[in-house]
Amino acid sequence: MTIFLQSLDYQLWHIIVNGARMPTRTIEGVVSPKPENEYNDNDFRMLQLNSKAKHVLFCAGGPNEFNRISSCHSAKEMWDLLEVTYEGMNQVKESKISMLVHEYELFIMHNDECISDMFTRFTTIINSLKNLRKSYSNQELVRKILRCLPKSWTPKVTAIEEAKDLSTLPLEQLLGSLMTHETTMKNHENVEVKKKKSIAFKASKEDSESDEDGDVALITSQFKKFVKSQKGKKALKKFPHNLESSKKEEPTCYECKKLGHFKNECPNLKKKEKFIKEHSKKNKAMVATWDDSDSSSSEEESDEEVVNFNLMAMEEDTSEDEEEY
Known part of the structure; x- marks a missing residue:
């Protein structure tokens, strides 16, 4: 308010602080208020500044302030009342x-x-x-x-x-x-915080990895103890397919349909090959003694009979080996 009043007219602030100077006259050494019909231009100006200061104070305050200062006759009285209200005695x-x-x-x-x-x-x-x-x-x-x-x-x-x-x-x-x-x-604090976070992250990562390794080792040891125990053995007997599935699958022979070897290592196949070689020599000697005048059809029939004979012999040998196995 002080700055606002001084910006409008500095004489307004002077009137509010010191009070308005009312027009007076002196007759035979006695000072008395001057009648309005004797006011000059300076007197009217001073009165106008006082009214202007009152108007500013009325407009600047709210309804509560207006009720407090509406009965005051001068701007100084209004200002003093507001000062006491808000600042106290x-x-x-x-x-x-x-x-x-x-x-x-x-x-x-x-x-x-x-x-x-x-x-x-x-x-x-x-x-x-x-x-x-x-x-x-x-x-x-x-x-x-x-x-x-x-x-x-x-x-x-x-x-x-x-x-x-x-x-x-x-x-x-x-x-x-x-x-x-x-x-x-x-x-500097932000840089230090970033360094601490990176160090803490690495440490937590290493701790988590070590915890995981420790958990795996603990679970493995507990599982081994369980398998060795009586309850574990009973459970494994009830579910034998679990052990079979856990074992490494063995190769299957396509010749004898047995496990443990491949077809090229099958003993039955080797016996068959040996048997065929031996009998093929005998068959060649027998064929050589036959009549050369026989037709090609008779030769084919004889060959088929020899082959069938050989196959029957091989089947008998394989069946005997299977029974022994």
């Missing part, structure tokens, strides 16, 4: 000043607070004291801010005290220096 002012001074003396920066938020709280206290006619010098404010910083800021505080003249150091320049240092500290 001298006793109330002293009490408020005492509370704010106590907050100022115990003011510190919190651990989870940044420089900007800390300075905002500090400025609120300073402005409240200034409105109550209590102010501090710039040097006192600078030293107070340096004292309220945490221990982690000790190196920075020492550097500022040694490099700067605190009696001439502006408060805004101090704020900028502290905010710059705060940004640097946060960058």
